[in-house]
Structure formats: structure tokens, C-alpha cells
Amino acid sequence: MERRLTTQQLELIVGEVERLANRQQDELDRSEVEKILQELNLPPELLDEAMIQVQRKEALAKQRNRNIGIAIGGVTALVMLVAGTSLFFQNKASTIAKISVSQDRISFVRDGGENLNPVAKGAEIVYRVTLNDAPVGETLNLTCNWLDVAGKVAHTNRYETKNITTPVWNTACRYQIPLDASSGAWKVEIRAGDRSLKQMPFEVK
Template sequence: MERRLTAQQLEQIVGEVGRLADRQQAELDRSEVQKILQELNLPPELLDEAMVQVQRKEALARQQQRNRGIAIASIAALVAIVIGTGMFFQTRSSSLAKITATQDRITLVQDNGENLQAVDRGAAIAYRVTLNDAPVGETLNLTCNWLDPTGKVVHTNRYDTKNITTPVWNTQCRYQLPANAATGAWIVQMKVGDRIIEQSPFDVN
């Protein structure tokens, strides 16, 4: 049974035949090229080498075009990464800057709800701080510095909190005072990055 064509298919076929005909007219066979070379007083025996060179140049041009496309895509990806990283750190920095402390206490490690103003040498103590505007869904890297009466940092705690689930967040750092700890006025500081968010003085007896 003879296949029937729709008007749309016929239009497409006519267009394709026209393109093929134009291409055929544009292409020259080998004998025609040799004839043209002879008319131009050029040696036809160099035709094969010339065709190889043309093909190489065409292949090189295609490769360079691909390379340019790859380079442009790589640069665009790099720019996106740089912008994204910058925005992340800016947002992170802004988030950390909002953190404050609403309450702090010095207690023994076994917390009895006290807020000690003085402790004995050799005591195991904890610095308990309630943070406000803590970044929910993240962890915080915190530092505690314990300073003796001369202002020297004699102990440092560095730790990551658990994953924060509420903007008001309780955290703590601990220190076992040596039996020969210097007596007098001490200070404990809690820091986020380089910023002290809270500190408290206490005496060691």
C-alpha cells in the first residue's frame, strides 16, 4: 500500500531536498577541483596534502570551539562557587555576631543550681552559659579560657556543641583546678571565634 504524506511532512521533505541540492551544488568532486587548480597554475598533485591540511584545520577549529565552551563553563562554575562560598561565610559571620549570653554560672561539676563566687583549690568546676540567638540546625565551636590572678591563661577548652535545636541554648566548659592552683581572683571567659561573649570572675581559696 502506498504511503500517504501529510501536508506538514511534504513541506519538510521539500525543504530537506532543497538543502541537499544546495549542498550538492556547493560541493565539487575531485576532478573539478584538479581542473580549477590547473587553471590557476597550481600543482594538482598537492591536492591530497591540501585536503588533509584543510581537514586538520577544521578539526582544530572544532576542538578550539569545544575548549572555549568548556573554559567558559568552568569559569562560570568557579564564579558561582566563589560567590556561594562568600555568601555562606558572610551569612555565617552575621549569624555568629548575633549570639549573646543571657545567663552564666560557676558551679561544681555536680550542679546543685548554685552560682559560686569562690571555690577551693583542687575543685572540679564548670562554667555554665545560656546562649541567646544560637544558630538553630548548626553546631558552634566554642572556647573557654581560664585565667589565673596574674592574667595568664592556664587552661583552655575548645569544643563543638551538639546540634543546636533552639535559639536559647545551654552549654558548659569544665576545669579541674590543680591542688596547687594560685589563690586569688580568677576569670573564666567563653568565646565564639575571637569574640568574648561572656566572662565571670571567681575566687580560688
């Protein structure tokens, strides 16, 4: 049974035949190339070497284009990575900038609701802080610096909070005042990243 073609199939076949015919016209066999070389007073015996050189140049051009594509892709990925990193840190800084401290106090480890002042030497104490506008769904890297009467850091707590579930968030850090600590005005400071959230003075006796 003779197969019938649709109009669309016929158009495709005609186009393919034209492409093949044009390709045959563009391609020359070896004898035709040698004849052209002789007409140009060029040595036909160099044809094989010339063809090798042409193929090599074509391969190098393809490799160069491939390398350029890879380089462009790498640069694009790097730009996107830098932009994404920059945006991440901007968002992080913006989040930290919104945080404030609504309440802070110093208590014993077993919290009785007190706010100790003065603090006895040798006492183990806890700095309890309530944050406002804490980033819900994230964690915070916090630092507590305990500053002695000379303003030097006597002790540092660095820690990461649990995943924050509410914008009002309680956190705490602890320190045992040394028995040989200097008496006088101390401070404890809580920081989020590079930002100081609050300093609280207290007396050591």
C-alpha cells in the same frame, strides 16, 4: 496502498531536499578541485596534503572551541563556588552576631545551682552558660578560655554543640584548677568562632 502525506510532512520533505541540493552544489569532486588548481597555476599534486592540513586545522578549531567551553564552564563553577562559600560565611557570621548570653555561672560538676566564687585550688568546676538567639537546626563551634591572674590562657576547651533545637540553649565547659595555680583574679571566656560572647571573673584561693 499509496501513502499520503500531510501538508506539514510535505513542507519538511521540500526543505530537506533543498538542503541536500544546496549541499551538493557546495561540494566539489576531486576532478573539479584539480581543474580549479590548474586554472590558478597551482600544483594539483599538493591537493592531498592540502586536504590533510585543512582537516587538521578544522579539528584543531573544534578542539580549541571545546577547550574554551570547558574553561568557561570551569571558571563559572569556580565563581559560583566562591560566591556560595562567601555567602555561607556571611550567613554564619550574621548568625553568630545575634547570639547573646543571658546567664552564666560557675558550679561544681554535680550541679547544685550554685555560683562558686571563690574557687579552691584543685577543684573541678563547670562554666555553665545560657545562650539567647542560638541558631535552631544548626550546631555551634564554641571555645572556652580559662585565663589566669596574668591574663594568660591556662586551659582551652573546644567543642561543637549538639544540634540546637531551641533559641535558648544551655551549654557548658569544665576545668580542674591546678593545685599549684596562682591565687587571685581569674576569668573564663566563652567564644563562638572569633567572637567573644562573655567573660566571667572569679577568684582562685
